Amino acid sequence: MKYVLKEMTMEELPREKLKKFGANNLSDYELLAIILKTGTKDKSVIDLSIELLDYIKRIEYFNEITLNELLCFKGIGEAKALSLIASIEFANRLLSGEKKEIILKRTSDIYNYIKYEMVNLVQEKMVCIYVNIKLKVIYKSIINVGSLSRTEIDIKTCIKWGIKLSCYAICFIHNHPSGDARPSMEDEFVTKKIIDALQVVDIVFMDHLIIGRSEYYSFKAKSLIKVNN
Numbered sequence: 390m391k392y393v394l395k396e397m398t399m400e401e402l403p404r405e406k407l408k409k410f411g412a413n414n415l416s417d418y419e420l421l422a423i424i425l426k427t428g429t430k431d432k433s434v435i436d437l438s439i440e441l442l443d444y445i446k447r448i449e450y451f452n453e454i455t456l457n458e459l460l461c462f463k464g465i466g467e468a469k470a471l472s473l474i475a476s477i478e479f480a481n482r483l484l485s486g487e488k489k490e491i492i493l494k495r496t497s498d499i500y501n502y503i504k505y506e507m508v509n510l511v512q513e514k515m516v517c518i519y520v521n522i523k524l525k526v527i528y529k530s531i532i533n534v535g536s537l538s539r540t541e542i543d544i545k546t547c548i549k550w551g552i553k554l555s556c557y558a559i560c561f562i563h564n565h566p567s568g569d570a571r572p573s574m575e576d577e578f579v580t581k582k583i584i585d586a587l588q589v590v591d592i593v594f595m596d597h598l599i600i601g602r603s604e605y606y607s608f609k610a611k612s613l614i615k616v617n618n
Contacts, residue, residue, distance in 0.1 A: 403435070418442055424476050429464040437464045451477050491526040493518070496607045499560055499598060500616070502526070507564040507600040515563040517547045519556040520595065528554050544579075544586050551592045558593035562600060570601030570613060580608050 403419040412420065421438040428434035441462060445451055454477075459470035493499050503516060519528040532547055551559050561583060572580075580597045587594045596609040604615045 417448055424473055425465070425469055427464075432464055434464075437462070441465075452481065493520060493524050493526060493560065493595070496596060496598070496610055496614070499562070499596060500600070500605050500614075503562050503598070504600065504605075504616075507562065508602065510564050511566055513563055513566060515561065517550065518560040518562065518595075519551055519554050520558050520560070522557040524558070527556060544583055547583075548586055548590055548592065551587075552590060556592060558595040559587065560595035561597040563598075564600040568602030570599045570604045570606040572599055572606055572608070 403415060403422045406419065407415055407423065415423075418435060418438040421441065422434045425434050425438060428437045432440075441459075442448070444462075445454065454474075456467075456470050456474060459465050459473060460467065465473075491502060493502060499518065503518070506516070507514065515532040517530050517532050518526055519530070521527050528550065530547075530550055532543055547559060547561065561580075576597075576599060583597065584594045594609075596607055598608075599606040603617070604613055606613050
């Protein structure tokens with residue numbers, strides 16, 4: 390059976406149904422139709438969603454679908470495919486955040502938690518990780534993304550979030566796109582400013598890591614650690 394959107398009442402349209410009844414009352418294909426947004430000239434977005442779900446067989450198999458597989462479907466271009474993959478990853482992160490407590494007891498724990506997000510970036514990025522007194526991650530925030538060679542660290546913003554979250558400690562992480570994790574004089578200067586600022590607000594300085602290609606530098610340990618990525 391083909392579903393033609395123009396023949397459906399407003400209440401039957403997925404977005405209108407979502408607004409009126411809530412997401413929990415939508416079927417899998419209706420939720421997928423909202424993400425995909427449009428179909429083709431000959432195929433409604435609902436038909437496209439049903440076709441894709443039929444191909445997947447089970448909704449949990451969406452985790453394994455690739456960009457190339459999605460692009461094989463008529464009506465799914467690169468923009469739709471990337472949007473769907475991003476939605477799947479976002480859902481996975483929500484679920485993993487609910488189920489898994491992340492404890493950062495050692496410098497290596499911090500590195501392993503953040504490395505896939507930071508290694509091989511072409512721009513510098515600064516991330517702050519906020520932990521409670523049990524060293525459990527309570528929040529992670531991207532503070533800034535800079536140029537190919539440097540990023541400005543907004544210390545006030547980092548600390549503002551720490552106070553808002555009533556955190557015990559903050560770990561600062563940024564990457565060096567060059568792959569060399571050794572700190573610059575500016576990195577040394579900024580880290581000292583961070584430590585001084587945290588002392589004023591009684592938040593513990595957990596560490597400042599610089600992520601390179603196959604190494605990282607820990608200001609807490611004041612050493613360069615080689616790793617196998």
